Amino acid sequence: MSTPANNTPQSQTSVQGVGTTSTPLPAPARTQKDGGIGNTAVGTFGVKSGLAQMLKGGVIMDVVNAEQARIAEEAGACAVMALERVPADIRHHGGVARMSDPEMIKSIMDAVTIPVMAKIRIGHFVEAQILQQIGIDYIDESEVLTPADEENHVNKHSFKVPFVCGARNLGEALRRISEGAAFIRTKGEAGTGNVVEAVRHQRSVMSEIRKAGVMSEEELYAYAKEIQAPFHLLKETARLKRLPVVNFAAGGIATPADAALMMQLGCDGVFVGSGIFLSGDPAKRARAIVQAVTHYNNPKVLADVSEGLGEAMVGLTIDKDLKGGRMAGRGN
Amino acid sequence: MNELIENGPKSMVIGILALQGAFAEHQVMLQKLGLQVEICVNLVRSVQDLQTCDALVIPGGESTTIALLAKLSGLLDPLREFLRTKPVWGSCAGAILMSRNVTNAKKGGQDLLGGLSVTTTRNGWGSQIESFEVPLVVQSLSQPDRPFQGVFIRAPVVFSVDLTPEDPPLQIIARVPVQLLPDAQHLVLQNQNLADPLNPRTIVAFRQGNHLFTSFHPELTKDDRFHTYFVQECVIPSLVTGRSSLIR
Numbered sequence: 001m002s003t004p005a006n007n008t009p010q011s012q013t014s015v016q017g018v019g020t021t022s023t024p025l026p027a028p029a030r031t032q033k034d035g036g037i038g039n040t041a042v043g044t045f046g047v048k049s050g051l052a053q054m055l056k057g058g059v060i061m062d063v064v065n066a067e068q069a070r071i072a073e074e075a076g077a078c079a080v081m082a083l084e085r086v087p088a089d090i091r092h093h094g095g096v097a098r099m100s101d102p103e104m105i106k107s108i109m110d111a112v113t114i115p116v117m118a119k120i121r122i123g124h125f126v127e128a129q130i131l132q133q134i135g136i137d138y139i140d141e142s143e144v145l146t147p148a149d150e151e152n153h154v155n156k157h158s159f160k161v162p163f164v165c166g167a168r169n170l171g172e173a174l175r176r177i178s179e180g181a182a183f184i185r186t187k188g189e190a191g192t193g194n195v196v197e198a199v200r201h202q203r204s205v206m207s208e209i210r211k212a213g214v215m216s217e218e219e220l221y222a223y224a225k226e227i228q229a230p231f232h233l234l235k236e237t238a239r240l241k242r243l244p245v246v247n248f249a250a251g252g253i254a255t256p257a258d259a260a261l262m263m264q265l266g267c268d269g270v271f272v273g274s275g276i277f278l279s280g281d282p283a284k285r286a287r288a289i290v291q292a293v294t295h296y297n298n299p300k301v302l303a304d305v306s307e308g309l310g311e312a313m314v315g316l317t318i319d320k321d322l323k324g325g326r327m328a329g330r331g332n
Numbered sequence: 333m334n335e336l337i338e339n340g341p342k343s344m345v346i347g348i349l350a351l352q353g354a355f356a357e358h359q360v361m362l363q364k365l366g367l368q369v370e371i372c373v374n375l376v377r378s379v380q381d382l383q384t385c386d387a388l389v390i391p392g393g394e395s396t397t398i399a400l401l402a403k404l405s406g407l408l409d410p411l412r413e414f415l416r417t418k419p420v421w422g423s424c425a426g427a428i429l430m431s432r433n434v435t436n437a438k439k440g441g442q443d444l445l446g447g448l449s450v451t452t453t454r455n456g457w458g459s460q461i462e463s464f465e466v467p468l469v470v471q472s473l474s475q476p477d478r479p480f481q482g483v484f485i486r487a488p489v490v491f492s493v494d495l496t497p498e499d500p501p502l503q504i505i506a507r508v509p510v511q512l513l514p515d516a517q518h519l520v521l522q523n524q525n526l527a528d529p530l531n532p533r534t535i536v537a538f539r540q541g542n543h544l545f546t547s548f549h550p551e552l553t554k555d556d557r558f559h560t561y562f563v564q565e566c567v568i569p570s571l572v573t574g575r576s577s578l579i580r
Contacts, residue, residue, distance in 0.1 A: 040466040040512060047463040050485045050552050054392045054425070057352040073438055076400040078352060078393065113438045113454060114394055115486065137460035137486070160461045287404075294351050294401050295377065 043160030048182035051115065051138065051162060052246035055079055055183075055269055059259070059290050060248070062086050062273040065104070066111035072276070075286035079115040079138070081271070082108040087144045087191030088274035088313065091324030097145040099127040102134050109135070117164070122331040123149025132161040138183070139163045143330040144190045144273075153331060156180025166250065168201045168328055170208035170234075171227030173243055178230045184243055186267070187328040188251015191274050193315035195258045197328055198251045202265045205243070212238040242266075251328070254279070254312050256292030256305050263296035280310030341571045343370035346563075347385030349411075350375035351401035353393015353425060357551035361559045362389075371563065379410050387419040387567040390426025390445075392485070392549050395434075395454065398425060399443040408443060415447035419542035419566040427545045428452055428488050435491055448540050449499045450532075452547070456489025457514045463487070468536065468548075470506045472565075473557040480555055482508070482536060482548040489514065490535040490547070499540070506537035506546075542566040 058078025063069040069080050084100040085093065099120050109116045115137035120127035122141055127148075131139050141154055143166055156163040157180035166187035167173035173184045186205070188198030208227065212234060215223060220238060224231040236244050249262030250271035259270045270293050272286075279285045288305040295301035316322060346362055348355045359373050376382050388411075390398070402408050414420065415430065422430040429444055433451040457463070463486060467479035493502060513533050537546045537558075544566055550558035 040464050042462065042464045044465050046465055046483055046552065047460075047485055050483055050549060051460055051463065053354045053357065053552065054394070054485060056354060056356070056393075057350070058394060058397055070439065073396060074400075074440075076397045078397045109459075111439075113436060114396060115460065132461060135459040135461060162460065287400075290397065291401065291404060298377075 045180075045182060048162030049245050052164070052183035055115070055248075056246055057294060058269050059286070059293050060117065060269070060271045061276055061286060062271075063108060063277070066107045068277055068282075069108045069111045069116075071283050072286060073112045073114055075283055076290035077114060077286065078269070079117055080108065080112060081117045081119065081140065081273075083119055086274040086277060087327075088193070088278055089191075090144060091191045091316075091322075094324065097121075099124070099131070099145070102130060105131070105136065106134055119145055120154070121145040121148040123147060123152050123154060125154045128154055128159060128161070128163075132159055136161060141165050141181075141331075143187055143327045147330050153179050156182075164248075166328070166331075167205065169204040169227070170212070170237070170243075171229045172332060173205060173247070174227075174229035174233040174237065177233055177243075177245055181245070183246050183248070185248040185250040185271055186262075188249070188253070189318050189322075190251045190327055191316075191324065192252050192318055192322070193254040193275060193278075193313040194318055195252045195254070195261065197318060198249050198253065198262060199265065201251075201328075202249060202262060202267060205247070206266050209237055209241060209243070213241045253289075254315065255309075256285075256288045256302060259289045259292045260296040260302055263293055269293060275313050278313040280312075285309050285312075340568050341369060343372065344386045344563075344567055344571060345372045345374050345384055346567065347374045347376040347382060347388045349388060349390045349398065349402075349426070350377050351393075351405070351407075352397045353391045354549070354551055355389075355391045355393075357549075358389050358391050358423075358559075361551055361556050362563075365556055365559055365563065367560065367563060369563070369568065376407075378405055379407060382407065382410055382414060385414075385418070386571060387562075388414060388421075389562075390420065390422040390429055391551065392424035392426065395425040395428040396438050396442050399429060403443055408445070411445050412447070415445055415543070419544075419562070419570050420447065421544040421546070421562045421566070422448075423546045423549055423551060424485065424487060427547055428454055430543065430545065431488075432494060434488075448543060448545055449495045449502065450493055450545070451491040452488040453491045454488050455486045456491075456533075457484065457487055460486055462514070464512075466508060466512065468506045468508070470537070470557075472505050472539075473561055475557070480506070480550070480557060481553050482506070483552045484536075484548045485552075487536075487547045490532050490538075493532045493535075501540070503539045504535055504537075505539055505544075507534040508536050510534055539566070542570045 060079045061072040061077045117138040119140045119142040162182040164183035165176035165181040186201035249267040254275035431452040436454040468482040
């Protein structure tokens with residue numbers, strides 16, 4: 001683990017008893033005990049990025065209450081994102097969008113056994129401390145909420161709970177990873193039901209990785225400067241020929257075909273926000289998208305699961321008149 | 333064992349259940365093993381894919397998601413049949429699916445494949461902030477003096493061992509120290525001696541017949557000794573005898 005910053009909640013919070021449901025007793029001490037086999041470590045980058053690896057090939061669904069969370073779990077979601085309003089409603093209502101009520105998040109954590117994620121505003125490290133305290137499994141430092149800090153993101157290294165962040169291109173993705181993000185997603189344009197921005201972001205990331213993959217070390221130094229990325233992470237990305245952490249699609253995915261498209265463009269899995277519970281038959285659409293992500297290269301399955309899903313969410317054109325504005329530009 | 337390799341199979345097909353989760357990590361590990369036997373790795377998403385396999389790895393992921401996708405692909409019964417005859421290794425979610433029973437299942441219960449005589453508790457250690465890494469002492473691996481880094485992510489706990497007289501014995505491969513056990517109420521038995529080093533809750537890896545159970549993730553490390561163990565100790569013997577030696 002890296003050096004904790006001043007705002008670290010770790011110094012005050014022990015690893016004890018922040019369990020989700022029926023764990024009222026404090027867990028036995030197993031923080032960094034030295035010597036012998038008790039040499040245990042929690043909150044390592046390995047377990048943070050490891051959970052994201054376990055989510056691969058899966059669908060993470062936005063839910064606003066326990067009932068929706070249960071529908072998502074039954075439909076095969078590999079995790080849920082607990083929030084008070086889906087992005088399309090955030091666009092519609094306007095105003096400042098903040099972290100959800102912890103009570104509402106806890107009711108969702110009690111309802112399901114799969115990992116539960118929740119969103120904080122960009123740079124709002126106290127919202128992150130609160131979510132870590134209630135035992136959330138993953139935090140999304142998200143441009144969908146109104147940013148709390150226009151300059152700085154949260155120092156994610158100083159938390160035990162892992163973070164996912166949005167990115168529009170390789171430089172942005174590597175900056176987030178250098179701040180401690182263990183999981184990257186495209187920003188897309190949330191709440192529009194329009195996949196065009198997610199495609200743009202994923203294509204940017206992939207083409208920049210391919211470009212870096214054939215560069216000499218000298219060229220990588222210059223390229224790191226150009227895309228404002230830390231050199232060591234760029235070098236590692238060029239060697240791996242992929243991002244060093246898991247990369248999901250997010251922002252505007254509404255159909256099984258959208259989900260499979262993002263998978264064929266090289267994503268490891270998919271977030272679906274407004275697309276499921278603002279559609280005609282959420283349970284059926286959710287299950288279809290889950291199958292589409294597994295069988296993304298099998299047009300026969302894709303054709304089967306795309307049939308008779310009822311109405312998809314209403315899509316929005318992304319132009320200067322977009323209600324709620326462009327969210328993808330928030331945080332850089 | 334060397335003799336087995338020399339006289340045994342020249343090649344084998346190991347399937348990896350690729351419905352959801354960290355199947356690619358297992359694939360990379362198996363393809364890099366560099367043993368004398370040639371290993372073809374087959375990603376399994378359908379019944380036809382499964383039919384070609386000599387052995388199977390069920391990776392980590394979300395057990396509820398994997399079970400639902402297996403059901404929708406008509407794979408549940410073929411997988412159960414596979415478990416009766418061929419070697420299977422489950423890591424984390426895969427280990428949950430191979431358990432006979434689970435506690436802390438999703439509401440309304442969840443489909444399992446069975447095959448191993450244990451009851452496991454999902455997310456036994458709690459939420460993600462309780463996930464941890466610990467070096468494990470594993471005598472059965474090559475270079476037993478070198479600890480194996482156990483990566484436990486929302487890991488299951490072996491709740492109890494439920495051997496019936498017909499079941500093959502359990503061979504314990506690795507345990508965690510008792511003091512690492514979660515103190516969650518539902519995991520503490522009445523009158524249970526927590527200091528008992530043979531407490532079933534401390535089991536994190538075992539073998540039963542030709543099946544392998546790990547509640548942690550060897551595929552997330554750079555250490556391929558568990559993959560080598562599975563190939564040499566579970567898969568090759570089953571190919572040599574021509575059929576699974578589940579009952580020995």
